[in-house]
Amino acid sequence: CRKFAPLTLEINRLKKEKDAVILTHSYVEPEIVYGVGDFKGDSYFLSLKAREAKAKMIVFAGVVFMAETAKILSPDATVVVPDRGSGCSLADSLTGDQLRKLKAAYPDAAVVCYINSTADVKAESDVCVTSGNVYDIVSALPQQRILFVPDRLMGENIRTELKRRGVAKEIITSxxxxxxxxxxDAAAVADARARFPGLKVVAHPECTPEVAAAADFVGSTGAMMKYVKTSEAPYYLMLTECGLVGRLQVETPDKHFIGGCRLCPYMKLNSLEKVRDALAAPRADQIVTLDEDTRRRAARCIDRMFELAP
Ligand code: 13P
Ligand code: SF4
Structure with a gap:
């Protein structure tokens, strides 16, 4: 679109000049994802790309915990966030100190953190997981007791899925x-099914167990996209942030999506202007810094995920 053209050109020129790569989560605005992003996808895919990156600079158009993860995995790169206010209600729900207290109450538990967590929480955890590998990794751990943080609803979904797989684990959550x-809401899902025969309902594992049970497919944003692209249905209801629906509308223009739009206020703090500013002359608040001990311990927990991920 003509409105975005000058900034898009400027950012793409700056990228070369600064030896930078731009990682974009699927929830951010399409002018960023398609106009300037080098890689777009879910948390797992973007972590892999951050780890592989050879660029001097990584701009993470997503939220702060994702940029911190990139810094943990690529410590020599300058990692910047367009907006330091782009938190996450999950990551912001638990501090490293709070996790240390929880660990003291459950000393025999394996500590598993969802990637939507701070670097301090990762540094205190045994293994990190994403929405795409959580069930496989938790199933594979030798410990019977799992302390899973910080997503209570995902923890409940793990309990249900492991029971279905016949894996006996006790899941404790924050x-x-x-x-x-x-x-x-599961009642709204039932109502949509009545109104749209043949509807496929696709949910993220951050939804409630009732919603997950009412869905045809539950998975990461990457897996949700794959499910839609490889299935045939007259209508889809996507129970996730509506940036993902935007991507699907662009990439599968013949499919029909019903339902309203839920925005993540943190992801939506990203803009082309802020990406340009972070690239051209990052302010101190846009540069991700971590103390080396925290970074090293957090890297161990993410590396364990890469070892165990299917
Ligand atoms: P994904 O890794 O599935 O993209 O999830 C990230 C996220 O923040 C979902 O709300
Ligand atoms: Fe966090 Fe936003 Fe993702 Fe929710 S949608 S988990 S608030 S980043």
Missing amino acids: DGTCIVHDVF
């Missing part, structure tokens, strides 16, 4: 939820 996914 009390965070995603403010975008915790409001989807």
Whole structure:
């Protein structure tokens, strides 16, 4: 679109000049994802790309915990966030100190953190997981007791899925939820099914167990996209942030999506202007810094995920 053209050109020129790569989560605005992003996808895919990156600079158009993860994995790169306010209700629900206290209460538990967590929480955890590998990794751990943080609803979904797989584990959780996914409602899903025969319902594992049970497919944003691209249905209801629906509308123009739009206020703080500013002359608040001991311990927990991920 003509409105975005000058900034898009400027950012793409700056990228070369600064030897930078731009990682974009699927929830951010399309002018960023398609106009200037080098890689677009879910948390797992973007972590892999951050780890492989050879660029001097990584601009993470997503939220702060994702940029911190990139810094943990690529410590020599300058990692910047367009907006330091782009938090996450899950990551912000638990501090490293709070996790240390929880660990003291459950000393025999394996500590598993969802990637939507701070570097301090990762540094205190045994293994990190994403929405795409959580069930496989938790199933593979030798410990019977799992302390899973910070997503209570995902923890409940793990309990259900492991029971279905016949894997016996005790799952203890902390009390965070995603403010975008915790409001989807199973009654609304039933109502949509009645109104749209043949509807396929596709949910993220940050949704409630009732919503997950009412869905045809539950998975990471990457897996949700794959499910839609490889299935045939007259209508789809996507129970996730509506940036993902935007991507699907662009990439599968013949499919029909019903339902309203739920925005993540943190992801939507990203803009082309802020990406340009972070690239051209990053302010101190846009540059991700971590103390080396925290970074090293957090890297161990993410590396364990790469070892165990299917
Ligand atoms: P994905 O890794 O599935 O993209 O999830 C990230 C996220 O923040 C979902 O709310
Ligand atoms: Fe965090 Fe939810 Fe936003 Fe994802 S959608 S970044 S989990 S607040």
